[in-house]
Amino acid sequence: MAAGYFTVTNTGGTDAKLTSVTSSFAGEITMHTTKNDQMSGVTAFTVPAGGKLTLSLGGNHLMLMDLKRKPRVGDKVSLELHFAKGSPIDVRVPVKPATYRPEG
Numbered sequence: 520m521a522a523g524y525f526t527v528t529n530t531g532g533t534d535a536k537l538t539s540v541t542s543s544f545a546g547e548i549t550m551h552t553t554k555n556d557q558m559s560g561v562t563a564f565t566v567p568a569g570g571k572l573t574l575s576l577g578g579n580h581l582m583l584m585d586l587k588r589k590p591r592v593g594d595k596v597s598l599e600l601h602f603a604k605g606s607p608i609d610v611r612v613p614v615k616p617a618t619y620r621p622e623g
């Protein structure tokens with residue numbers, strides 16, 4: 520399992536809704552938000568008009584499950600971001616060392 524962090528900027532005039540993320544690297548990618556140290560799944564992230572969505576440790580993030588290969592630091596992973604409107608965009612996210620502490 521790995522977590523994904525990056526920033527999406529919305530230069531448009533209307534809010535954008537990130538509804539799913541896919542990758543050839545992971546069998547399943549879910550979107551999580553963190554509140555009071557508790558992660559919970561969400562169905563969409565909103566990128567406000569003229570603003571940005573930041574995915575970060577301890578905040579909104581992606582969980583990548585069923586990884587097709589072991590990520591190495593320095594690798595770049597391609598993610599496809601799917602929005603409620605418009606065509607998907609590709610981002611390349613570098614793999615960084617991270618500590619993941621499972622809950623419970």
Ligand SMILES: [Cu+2]
Nearest residue numbers: 551558581582
């Ligand atoms: Cu999570």
